Amino acid sequence: xxxxxxxxxxxxxxxxxAPLVDYLEKGKVMMTKCQQCGKAFFPPKADxxxxxxxxxxxxxxxxxxTLLAFTVVNYGPSGFENDTPYTLGIAEFxxxxxxxxxxxxxxxxxxxxxxxxxxxxxxKLANEQIxxxxxxx
Amino acid sequence: xxEVAIVGAGQSVFSRNCGMSIRELCFxxxxxxxxxxxxSHKEIDASIICSAPEYDKQRTPAAxxxxxxxxxxxxxxxxxxxxxxxxxxxxxxxSLIKSGLHxxxxxxxxxxxxxxxxxxxxERMGRGDxxxxxxxxxxxxxxxxxxxxxxxxxxxxTTEEDLALIRVxxxxxxxxxxxxxxxxxxxxxxxLTSDVICSPLKxxxxxxxxxxxxxxxxxxxxxxKKITSKPxxxxxxxxxxxxxxxxxxxxxxxxxxxxxxxRQAYQMAxxxxxxxxxxxxxxxxxxxxxxxYEDLRFAQPGEGVRLIRDKQTYVGGKIPVNTxxxxxxxxxxxxxxxxxxxxxxxxxxxxxxxETQVENTQIGLIHNVGGVGTYANxxxxxx
Ligand SMILES: [Zn+2]
Numbered sequence: 001x002x003x004x005x006x007x008x009x010x011x012x013x014x015x016x017x018a019p020l021v022d023y024l025e026k027g028k029v030m031m032t033k034c035q036q037c038g039k040a041f042f043p044p045k046a047d048x049x050x051x052x053x054x055x056x057x058x059x060x061x062x063x064x065x066t067l068l069a070f071t072v073v074n075y076g077p078s079g080f081e082n083d084t085p086y087t088l089g090i091a092e093f094x095x096x097x098x099x100x101x102x103x104x105x106x107x108x109x110x111x112x113x114x115x116x117x118x119x120x121x122x123x124k125l126a127n128e129q130i131x132x133x134x135x136x137x
Numbered sequence: 138x139x140e141v142a143i144v145g146a147g148q149s150v151f152s153r154n155c156g157m158s159i160r161e162l163c164f165x166x167x168x169x170x171x172x173x174x175x176x177s178h179k180e181i182d183a184s185i186i187c188s189a190p191e192y193d194k195q196r197t198p199a200a201x202x203x204x205x206x207x208x209x210x211x212x213x214x215x216x217x218x219x220x221x222x223x224x225x226x227x228x229x230x231x232s233l234i235k236s237g238l239h240x241x242x243x244x245x246x247x248x249x250x251x252x253x254x255x256x257x258x259x260e261r262m263g264r265g266d267x268x269x270x271x272x273x274x275x276x277x278x279x280x281x282x283x284x285x286x287x288x289x290x291x292x293x294x295t296t297e298e299d300l301a302l303i304r305v306x307x308x309x310x311x312x313x314x315x316x317x318x319x320x321x322x323x324x325x326x327x328x329l330t331s332d333v334i335c336s337p338l339k340x341x342x343x344x345x346x347x348x349x350x351x352x353x354x355x356x357x358x359x360x361x362k363k364i365t366s367k368p369x370x371x372x373x374x375x376x377x378x379x380x381x382x383x384x385x386x387x388x389x390x391x392x393x394x395x396x397x398x399x400r401q402a403y404q405m406a407x408x409x410x411x412x413x414x415x416x417x418x419x420x421x422x423x424x425x426x427x428x429x430y431e432d433l434r435f436a437q438p439g440e441g442v443r444l445i446r447d448k449q450t451y452v453g454g455k456i457p458v459n460t461x462x463x464x465x466x467x468x469x470x471x472x473x474x475x476x477x478x479x480x481x482x483x484x485x486x487x488x489x490x491x492e493t494q495v496e497n498t499q500i501g502l503i504h505n506v507g508g509v510g511t512y513a514n515x516x517x518x519x520x
Contacts, residue, residue, distance in 0.1 A: 007272075069287050069291075074332075086275060088280055100271060
């Protein structure tokens with residue numbers, strides 16, 4: 001339990017990485033990192049398959065990232081009918097991870113550009129669900 | 138001499154609503170594949186049935202199709218890699234024949250997308266990505282490819298017009314394909330002014346769902362020569378996989394799975410991109426065809442646009458691509474698509490491609506991708 005609070009629409013409740021949601025509630029977007037080999041994981045993994053170890057720690061993604069790709073979605077799937085248009089993007093952060101996420105609706109779609117600098121922040125939704133978004137840094 | 142051949146290749150008409158059951162739909166492709174061959178259904182040692190199960194009403198369709206075609210009591214089973222399912226089916230058939238376990242195998246792909254209501258289709262569309270970290274944010278197939286498009290445009294200066302030129306080409310050939318869902322040549326203007334689905338991709342940058350089936354009959358060398366005078370030989374096969382979640386991928390301007398599949402297939406065939414006379418590539422979106430030019434090494438990274446701007450991927454050009462109109466014209470019945478692409482190359486190699494025939498084809502290539510660049514099969518055929 002716990003992970004069902006993540007997402008505009010949720011499909012998963014049980015996950016060892018459910019602490020992601022607790023951290024989002026506290027204002028932090030977190031990744032995991034293997035304590036043995038130092039590999040950073042986003043989406044967070046509870047396990048490092050290289051080391052065959054579950055010894056991972058949670059760390060905040062606090063750096064300023066660079067947007068690598070984006071799209072303005074005009075037609076969404078089930079559950080997103082009232083959400084369109086929304087912008088999705090993938091950004092790369094100094095912590096060594098890329099993040100797929102929503103681009104803040106505070107940035108107008110025509111201002112979104114590959115190469116723009118972004119930071120991550122939690123976003124509480126009207127239905128009490130929580131996600132993270134990319135904001136202008 | 139190669140050891141495994143395609144002896145027959147067929148497909149149904151692809152359409153928005155086929156008006157028949159899935160078993161009847163599969164018969165259409167089987168009929169075209171087996172007609173004219175010196176082969177009885179009793180000589181088919183096994184069948185491999187390919188579709189994407191999330192779009193099927195029928196659970197475990199393999200036995201049903203086998204029953205309808207009277208292929209029982211021989212083995213049948215199901216193979217899935219979404220849009221690349223029937224090419225993966227071919228891969229499995231190749232290895233079963235190569236091992237000596239079987240002599241003749243039918244690979245049948247199908248999808249009846251019209252069995253789903255638009256609400257059901259939207260629900261499945263919403264679960265096509267990583268259901269923990271992708272789908273909850275509203276990512277879809279067009280959204281995924283649209284992000285590749287923007288990344289490619291930013292890195293290399295590719296334009297929306299370049300992408301539209303790919304649809305112009307494919308719609309031109311689609312108009313000549315009696316089995317295509319969309320048989321109308323589109324102008325650059327019509328494509329560029331169509332409704333934006335996921336920026337920068339517009340309606341005409343995207344393929345549409347369709348109903349359809351495909352069938353490939355695969356045989357050992359010894360059997361193949363008895364079955365047909367025109368066997369088409371499997372010279373190289375390759376398959377690769379990328380991370381399902383796009384944020385875990387190394388590149389957003391190239392499909393890693395396709396590069397890996399191409400590397401394997403060229404290596405097995407001991408051929409390179411310069412040896413390919415004609416190709417079918419997975420153009421579920423216009424950007425996907427452009428990425429294929431580069432991933433298959435028909436062009437250097439970032440230079441794929443030159444091939445379409447200079448019409449080098451038209452019949453008569455350096456490397457004709459999607460002479461059947463591609464998925465963009467034919468429509469995309471998920472499980473049937475790979476078999477349909479392979480059928481087109483088989484017809485090209487046999488000199489049966491009619492008004493889209495490429496002259497003196499010796500070697501053809503098929504690039505069939507599943508998902509947003511998640512699975513890729515590359516197959517090289519020769520005559
Ligand atoms: Zn490790």
